[in-house]
Amino acid sequence: MGGLARRVSYIKAFKHRSNLEVPTLFVDAGNLFTDERFTGAQLPSEVMTKNKWVVKSYGDFRHDAANLSYTDLPYLAELLKKDGFDQRAEEYPFIKRLVSANIQPAADSHLAPVPYVIREINLKRSKPGSKLKVGIVGFTDAKPIGPNQKEQAVAGFVIGDPFEAAKRVLPELKQKVDYIVALAYMPLDMAQRLASENAEIDTIIGARQQNSQDPAHHFNRATITYAYNQTKYLGELRVYLNGDGAVENQITRFIGLDSLIPDDPAAVDAVSSAHNEFTTEQNKKALDTSASLQPTSMLSTANSPFIGGETCASCHEEAFKIWEQSGHAHAMATLENKKQQFDTECVGCHVVGFQKGGFQSLVTTPQFANVQCESCHGPGRQHAENPAKGYGFIETPVGCTTCHTVPNSPDFDFETYWPKIKH
Amino acid sequence: MRRKISLMVLIAFVIALSVASHGCSRDGAIDPDEADDSFNIDLDNPVLKERLAEDDGYAFAVFYGADIHGSLETCG
Numbered sequence: 001m002g003g004l005a006r007r008v009s010y011i012k013a014f015k016h017r018s019n020l021e022v023p024t025l026f027v028d029a030g031n032l033f034t035d036e037r038f039t040g041a042q043l044p045s046e047v048m049t050k051n052k053w054v055v056k057s058y059g060d061f062r063h064d065a066a067n068l069s070y071t072d073l074p075y076l077a078e079l080l081k082k083d084g085f086d087q088r089a090e091e092y093p094f095i096k097r098l099v100s101a102n103i104q105p106a107a108d109s110h111l112a113p114v115p116y117v118i119r120e121i122n123l124k125r126s127k128p129g130s131k132l133k134v135g136i137v138g139f140t141d142a143k144p145i146g147p148n149q150k151e152q153a154v155a156g157f158v159i160g161d162p163f164e165a166a167k168r169v170l171p172e173l174k175q176k177v178d179y180i181v182a183l184a185y186m187p188l189d190m191a192q193r194l195a196s197e198n199a200e201i202d203t204i205i206g207a208r209q210q211n212s213q214d215p216a217h218h219f220n221r222a223t224i225t226y227a228y229n230q231t232k233y234l235g236e237l238r239v240y241l242n243g244d245g246a247v248e249n250q251i252t253r254f255i256g257l258d259s260l261i262p263d264d265p266a267a268v269d270a271v272s273s274a275h276n277e278f279t280t281e282q283n284k285k286a287l288d289t290s291a292s293l294q295p296t297s298m299l300s301t302a303n304s305p306f307i308g309g310e311t312c313a314s315c316h317e318e319a320f321k322i323w324e325q326s327g328h329a330h331a332m333a334t335l336e337n338k339k340q341q342f343d344t345e346c347v348g349c350h351v352v353g354f355q356k357g358g359f360q361s362l363v364t365t366p367q368f369a370n371v372q373c374e375s376c377h378g379p380g381r382q383h384a385e386n387p388a389k390g391y392g393f394i395e396t397p398v399g400c401t402t403c404h405t406v407p408n409s410p411d412f413d414f415e416t417y418w419p420k421i422k423h
Numbered sequence: 424m425r426r427k428i429s430l431m432v433l434i435a436f437v438i439a440l441s442v443a444s445h446g447c448s449r450d451g452a453i454d455p456d457e458a459d460d461s462f463n464i465d466l467d468n469p470v471l472k473e474r475l476a477e478d479d480g481y482a483f484a485v486f487y488g489a490d491i492h493g494s495l496e497t498c499g
Contacts, residue, residue, distance in 0.1 A: 003496035010474070011486055013464045017475050023483045034493030050493040057495055071492065126482040181485060207489030227489035231497060234488055238481035253476065260470040271495045335498065346498035408498060 001256070001410065002232035004271055005263035008061050010234060010255055012264065023121035026062055027136060029207035029227045030069035030185030036344055038074040038155070046281040046342075051075040052092075053274035059094030061267055065117045067138035067183030068100040069207070073155040076103075080111045099138035099183065102165035104158050113138075115169045118177055126241035135177035137169060139194065141186035141208075162186065166198050174200040179239075179247065181205060188217070188226070195219035202247055203237060211406045213254040225252040232257060232410065275339050282342030305379035306358040309372035312380060315387065316373070319423040326421045328371035332362070349403035353379065376400075 015024055033051040037044050043051070058066060068076060079088060079095050089095050101115035116137035123130050139162035142150035152159045162184070173180060182198075184191045184206045191206045196219050204224040213233060217224040227235050233254040240249040255261075313320035323329055331350040335341045341362060344354075351359035352368040352375050359368035374380050376399060377392035394400075397414035404412035464471065 001497060005496070007486070007488065009464055013466060013471055014475060014484065014486075016464070017466055018478050022481060025483070025485045027485060027487050028491070029487060029489035031490045031492055036493070047493070053495060054491065054493060067489075121483055123482055125480065132483070185489070203485070205485070205487045205489075209490050225487075227487050229490045230494070231488060231491055234486055237485040237487065238479075239483050239485065240480065241482040251481075255474055260468075261474065262464055274495055338496075338498075340498060343494070343498070345492065345494055349498070 001258045002230060003257065003263070004057060004061065004231065005265075005267035006257035006261045007231060007234050008264035008267040009262050010257060014236075021124040023123070025064045025119060025121070025134060025136070025181075027064055027181065027183060027205060028058070028066035029183045029205045030067040030138070030140060031071045031207065031209070032058070032066050033072045033075040034345065035071045035074045035155075040155075043074050043078070044285075046278055046285060048075065048078065049278050049281050050274070051078075053270070053277070055079065055092045055094050055098075057267070057270045057274070059092055059097075060270060061264075063094065063097070064119050065097045065099050065136040065138070065183070066094075067140065067185055067207075068098055068103055068113055069140045069185035070143035070151075070154050070159060072098075073103070073157045076113070076157065077110065077155045080105065080113065082109055082111055085111060099136060100140060101137055101169040102139055102160040102162045104160060106153065106156050106158050110156060115165070116173050118173075123241070123245070127243060127245040130245060132179060132241075132245065133177040135173045135180045136183065137173060137180065138183045139165060139186065140184075141190060162190070163193065163197060166194055170198050170200040178245070179203075182222075183207075188224070191224050192217070192219050195222035195224055203239075203250060205235070205237070216250070216252045223250040223252070228254055279339050279342055304353070304357045304368075305381050306353040306356075306368060306374050307380045307384050308352065308367040309370075309374075310367070311384060312373045319373070322421065322423040323373065328375070328421060331371040332369040349408065351375070371403075 011024060011026060015022060032054055034047055035043070036047050076098070079098070096114065097117050098113050099116055100113045104112050116135050119134045119136065121132050121134060123132055140159060141162065142152045142159045143154050145151045170180065179202050180200055182194060182201045182204045184194060184204050185208065186206065187208055188206065191204050195201055195204055199221050201220075201222045204222050205227060206224060207227045209229045210226045211229050212226070213228060214226060223237075225235060225237060233256055236253045236255055238251045238253070239247060242248045309320060309323065332341060335343070335346055335350050340346045347359070348354040350371060352372045353359055358374070359365050362369060376394055380391070383391035396418070400412070400414060400417070403409070404417070466472070
């Protein structure tokens, strides 16, 4: 479900259904790049490859703007280096549509992102023949690092106060445009404050990894809607104008992008190329890693808090047989079929103990591939060494929803899923 | 003279080509008709019709998403 290719085809269908009379804009409210394994230095090369394909594809498939959030800053530090910027912008023009009104570089070596972009659309309805200028401006909250703690300096950029930035930028933007969309990577209470304090805003499109399809809120003049986490549901804001071109009404909907929505072939090609380049990079790294490891560390079961399902089977034979017949036993194959077996965003829910001393890669720790006993019951070494009671209790269905989240497993229902693995 | 005419025709062709390539830049006015000639989706598909919902006269639309975190598709 989801993905760029279905987004693109849905929007094409939307435009054609209205006989190409309805201009459309396509925006991202933030967290478009991954900051995976960023430790303060440069991002790993395969992570850079993923991000490069996002910025390329967003340009190729007509996104009008994307807001920058704190997670985007490690890669932004690559994009906005003054050295070589013009060449990068020529290759990936979408760089110039990354917006933020409250992110500034800490050093002179980097450019600041533009606070906003302006798009001009030709109206064919409501006020046919006229043009409407739309300003798209970006704001982000600082990076949360603990309860009531936020970090404002990330990857060589400083995240300023979004409310001060709004007071500075919005009056200027309002002079230039007819309609303002604010992209806001922040919780709802902050978005409400943004709307309450700034009457210039017509719409706030917020984001914060939200897995809900809440109806829009209205504060001051603004309609506030939140984007759905990842690509499984596409947000659609319909804007109705009166004969004078003023906003009369705004309605939001969420479109489920399941397999019934066809994939756009060109976008499929782009996603496939991104995949291939990423996989090649990951394969190379995995092989380099395995070549540098000693045989003892390659099969590091003895040093791991995890023991693998085969060891569990020596006592829990019946449960193991049931597991072997289940989808959990083939969880890695579903990733391999989509060439995602190296994608660390996905791997964690398809293996045992990823980044916790268990699965590293298919080359070095194949014994921890697939969703095995310890994926749900927890590390089993202590239990195996001292098989006392008390190990392995799982509170259901909460324990399952660590991985069976709404975006990853929209059809998950404990009552129907449990019988498939009951043991 | 013939060479001059040929040259002028060539220049005119290059200018026309340049306008065709760059004249509808997305940095200016957006023409909703542009570059959708690759479209081949069956609009009579009942599921797609249901997803698109009724065209009730909206003037324009803004599509939005977020949090793709580097992934152009979803896992598994």
